[in-house]
Amino acid sequence: MGTIYIDDKPVEFEAGQNVLQATLKAGIDITYFCYHEALGSAGSCRLCAMELEPTKKDDKSRVVMSCMQVAQDGQRYRLNKGSADKVRQHVVEYYMTRHPHDCPVCDEAGHCHLQDMTILSRQTYRRYDGKKQTFPDQEMGPLIWNTANRCITCYRCARFYQNYALGDDFGVYCSGQKTTFRRSEPGAFDSPFSGNMIDVCPTGTFTDKVFRRKYSRTWQLEKATSVCNHCSTGCNTEPGGREGTLRRIHPMTNPHINPHFICDRGRYGEHYSEASDRPLKCIIRKGAKNPYDNIYTHLTRCLKKASGRIGILSSEHEDLQTHYMLKQLAVHYKGIFSPFILPDTETRTRSAIQATQLPPSLPDIETADAAIILGSLTEAAPMMDLAVRQLIAKQKPIIMVHAVPSLLADLIQHRNAGEVISATPKNWHQVIDHLDTSRLSDEKVKKIVLLGVAGEMDVPAINAFSRLKEKLSQETVTVQSGFALEGANAMGAAVISNENSAHELLEAIQKLYVDTLIVCGADPFGEGAAEWEPLRNKIRQLIVLDNINTETVKQADIVLPLATWSERCGYSVNYEGRVQPFEQAYQRSSVISPTEFVAHLTPHSVEALYRQRDVWLTQLSAQLVISDQMGIQLNLQQLSGIKNTYSSHIETEGLQLVKLPWHGGGVRADFAKELASCNPWKDHYVYLHTDTAKQLNVTTGKQLHFKSGASLEVLCDNRITKDCLAVTPLTLGRIKCKANIVLPLHQIHTGETDQ
């Protein structure tokens, strides 16, 4: 703590801050390029020059780089009043000699740091007759567009990509005037965080290639604070729309979750809203509608007739407000509501929430002393992985257990940052119980984070996770544990629903108590086909609201176009129990929000429903923690209602069917075509280790037949753990199997043994 003086104005600073940080914090405008809040100072751009006044009488003042200058009490700096002003102007002029006259055709213009800094420096002219250095642009895949000439060599991109995100397929080439930043070969980036290069780069060298195809100057975008719905981290985003369509996703700063960055799934996955097959009209496929009725009068009549026999299904991917509204609808029509498609998911989610204690926020993870990771974290919650990468960068000890290929596991191995254990999920509880944690028992280790991927764990594994937590907790060691859950709002879904809700709904349909099903943002007949498909003929009316063209939408009798999270408001609860509101960013005319849907079908108005929701939210937690961006944090200890009592029989002999995730994939993100084109896994194949293949007597190219009648072509891949059959989520739906089930060997066979 102390005070420095910038042009005679006192500026407070905190210990360890540099002069540039303190100046910016105080709201004083100063030019800079290479300094970045997350990446720190590099001292390479020379644009933050200030003049340091001498302390002794006969000394001279000197020009220093404020980002490299640790603030010291009483120092006096001249920003605009001294000679450094000229220095900064010359530096900008020098950069401009290298920079093309691109602003009118540059996607960055209007939100460009280089433009802002140039204007701030008041340098309006450049003197240069020489030939400009030019560089060929590199093809960088479907997500990022490169215009190499615009680079001003601030090194931010390389510092982000290599030092922060720990990627190694992008770097700095050559030296001096020829310095250029590119990938070692053309093509898409390997990193799940490549999109951040667009924001980190202060110029238009890297721009959003998806945005480019439906470009709008950023000041013409309709924007709002939203929450990413592609995993349970709940990063804050700022969607920008125009004329009723989504143009781009930008990260929104939230110091508790994502202070600077978002992952590529969050940035590009949201473009699912622009998929060409998105349902954007009401469709009535079955049941005659009176021509004078509007769709809601028709629906109301249908529902009134079916009252008492109605099931309402939503999913972990839908927000809390949707769940709340649907629950009101269920009350009104005496229906059964479940926010979980499959009982297994519900079971895992509830058990995981029970095992969550002091859930670490992303900044908590970044500052931990050690981490234990159970499951493919990169693919389940990319930004949690980015936080763990900060531990790897600091060479903190890490232990990871996984079954399917995970970028994080590769990285830990490559950097020699800890231990990676590859094991079949059905054995994880044993692995966890016998985990050798001696590498974490250094006395410097004060905070350990324990992160699980709920989608890959069974209840015994989650219980072992809790035991591990107990084992590691000591007086001097804090253990924070949390899970990447299976949907953006899985926590909210568990909070709002009754125990065993999915099981109850399925049973009611089975027993013919329910024959009309309303589905909102869920895909029971695709994603949940294993349990739902056999019940299809018991459902006489299928009413579906969705924003992607799922299998369920295809089978629906009535389809209503649902607004996406960017197109409506709502609340979502992330893996920590953080209740976050999100706002509507732009308006699409043809779509409907769940609240409007319910308001049409019940006597309540939208406003009345909102008022009820507010009352309910206040009751939800006795202890509300309210802070600026953070919304409300659920007090997990008080949510004693979240229990898991349902258990399914677990087979242990045989091969385990596991989902093959990738960092850009997701129920909705799969419909974002540019991102989906980067998926490394192929649908309709089964991936297995060569040893497993030998055991089954198959090789690559052979067919494997499943009990459901489906057959898949084999692809041998030794990155898959032995005893596992790995398939993409879509393939899982096609073969009508649930993830993580163990198939006895006699249930899987090759064509040959059949004959």
Place this chain on the structure above:
Amino acid sequence: MFTEDELEHLREHLSHYPERRAGAIYCLYAVQDKIGYIDDKGIMMVTELTGLSKTQLEELITFFTLLRRRPVGRNVLRICDSISCHVMGSRQVLEAAEAHTGVALGEISRTGSVTILPSICLGLCNHAPAALLNDEDEVSRLTPESVQKLLDELDQQPFQQSATGSQVIATSGHSMLTEGRDH
């Protein structure tokens, strides 16, 4: 690419550093000395030896002008174009050399005898315009005529490669191509 003997030498050399990656340049030189430039296979090999990624190695190679990713002629002539040599007429020398080889700077001459490269200061300002032949022999006070004469001589010279085994892996990147040659 390398014999077991040579590989052993490289591993042994790397073990002297606190971190393996510190020996990357040495290994890259070894590849270059062996086949004249650093090819993709060589990069893969150094990746395995040092634990550095492909990108990190490419960064190194493009940063240091003495490392090269493309094949060169039997000889490499680096003509300095920094300030002193420039003042003393290196541009004319480079132009004459380029005209003589019939190909652009950096390419292999038609006869295969030489690749001409512009170079940053060689520290031979007192002999400007100066050049360095095969990373070893200094050539002083070049003129357009003398450079053409030198290139003619190189065209005549037969190429021979004699040394093999770990003795050719030099500590400072001295080319093994020059090792069997009399100066």
